[in-house]
Amino acid sequence: MTMEETIKCIRPLDEGAMEAAKDRWDAIAKPLHSLGLLEDAIVKIAGMTGSVRVTLDKRAVIVMCADNGVVAEGVTQTGNEVTGIVAENMTRGETSVCQMARVARAQVIPVDIGVAGTVEGPGLIRAKVSPGTANMARGPAMTRAQAVQAVETGIRVACDCVRSGCRILATGEMGIGNTTTSSALASVFLGRPPEEVTGRGAGLSDAGLSKKVAAIRRAIAVNRPDPADPLDTLSKVGGLDIAGLAGVFLGGAACRVPVLLDGFISGAAALTAARLCPPAAGYMLASHVSKEAAAHWILEELGLSPFLTAQMCLGEGTGAVAALPILDMALAVYGGMSTFADIEMEAYEPLSD
Ligand SMILES: O=C(O)c1ccc[n+]([C@@H]2O[C@H](COP(=O)([O-])O)[C@@H](O)[C@H]2O)c1
Numbered sequence: 305m306t307m308e309e310t311i312k313c314i315r316p317l318d319e320g321a322m323e324a325a326k327d328r329w330d331a332i333a334k335p336l337h338s339l340g341l342l343e344d345a346i347v348k349i350a351g352m353t354g355s356v357r358v359t360l361d362k363r364a365v366i367v368m369c370a371d372n373g374v375v376a377e378g379v380t381q382t383g384n385e386v387t388g389i390v391a392e393n394m395t396r397g398e399t400s401v402c403q404m405a406r407v408a409r410a411q412v413i414p415v416d417i418g419v420a421g422t423v424e425g426p427g428l429i430r431a432k433v434s435p436g437t438a439n440m441a442r443g444p445a446m447t448r449a450q451a452v453q454a455v456e457t458g459i460r461v462a463c464d465c466v467r468s469g470c471r472i473l474a475t476g477e478m479g480i481g482n483t484t485t486s487s488a489l490a491s492v493f494l495g496r497p498p499e500e501v502t503g504r505g506a507g508l509s510d511a512g513l514s515k516k517v518a519a520i521r522r523a524i525a526v527n528r529p530d531p532a533d534p535l536d537t538l539s540k541v542g543g544l545d546i547a548g549l550a551g552v553f554l555g556g557a558a559c560r561v562p563v564l565l566d567g568f569i570s571g572a573a574a575l576t577a578a579r580l581c582p583p584a585a586g587y588m589l590a591s592h593v594s595k596e597a598a599a600h601w602i603l604e605e606l607g608l609s610p611f612l613t614a615q616m617c618l619g620e621g622t623g624a625v626a627a628l629p630i631l632d633m634a635l636a637v638y639g640g641m642s643t644f645a646d647i648e649m650e651a652y653e654p655l656s657d
């Protein structure tokens with residue numbers, strides 16, 4: 305499906321199914337709304353699928369891997385060869401997210417959407433749009449056509465996962481330099497100055513942080529991205545990894561399944577998707593709030609509340625995968641608990657003051 309067709313398919317949440325799910329929670333023998341955000345998440349998922357019966361048994365984490373030309377500005381602690389090495393390790397089950405996904409029973413799907421070098425390995429989706437992006441501090445990171453191709457790749461991968469039975473998608477990425485592009489997108493979309501939305505990424509020194517802020521300032525000055533045109537902004541100061549993930553958010557929404565955000569980069573992609581298609585935010589669930597400076601502003605802008613505040617900033621989808629066992633526990637209560645009627649007790653009435 306094209307990006308435009310996908311956007312047209314995305315529907316608002318089903319209010320009736322949400323009411324029914326809320327009634328189910330309120331009937332369960334426990335204090336009202338005492339599982340807080342866990343209850344809200346299940347109600348939202350019922351609204352996505354249009355059914356009070358919620359199952360999340362098959363799940364995948366889609367990891368978009370790409371290089372970012374802005375690394376040439378000295379904005380990262382490590383070289384961009386790390387992107388390809390970690391991407392290849394994904395195919396062998398040898399990264400942090402692979403270890404966590406085993407616990408959470410999620411399939412890891414690595415996608416080469418724009419790694420500079422050659423990546424090989426079992427299960428890798430080969431969908432290289434270009435071998436990395438151009439340096440956004442000197443001109444546009446990519447063309448509009450490349451951004452659309454990457455978004456459509458994400459849509460295709462998400463819809464293929466749903467077709468093969470996935471009922472929830474987690475988002476992840478691997479791309480040295482992608483906190484710089486994420487900060488640039490956050491600066492443009494949130495209307496905040498670069499220094500407010502820029503952090504240390506994968507462990508940057510003080511000197512590196514100043515260079516990073518300067519590079520973002522230059523990228524915005526040189527390219528003049530239009531915040532009212534999300535594709536213009538994405539193509540000029542974004543990346544192929546972020547564009548691919550924006551596509552995963554759109555594809556998941558079109559297929560009516562929940563899509564879990566991970567950290568700052570995944571959040572920047574979610575914000576891009578929501579600017580392309582506001583109803584897509586209805587299909588997003590936050591997992592954690594990354595330690596990276598602007599992550600909480602992105603969540604606020606999207607109207608999402610995270611389950612975890614754990615000072616994580618690893619990326620790869622680690623935070624998104626960490627939310628899966630929490631959702632499993634919520635579902636165990638939602639589906640397995642006795643109701644007030646079952647235990648012959650009157651429904652819980654909160655005390656009024
Ligand atoms: O997810 C996050 O919030 C997050 C925050 C900082 C760093 N990362 C990971 O680190 C890499 C980007 O860091 P950097 O400094 O190279 O821009 C990229 O591969 C991400 O997966 C991820």
Ligand SMILES: Cc1cc2nc[nH]c2cc1C
Pocket residue numbers: 382386390477478479506618619620
């Ligand atoms: C080793 C390494 C692994 C990563 N995973 C996500 N970002 C990363 C950055 C580095 C440097």
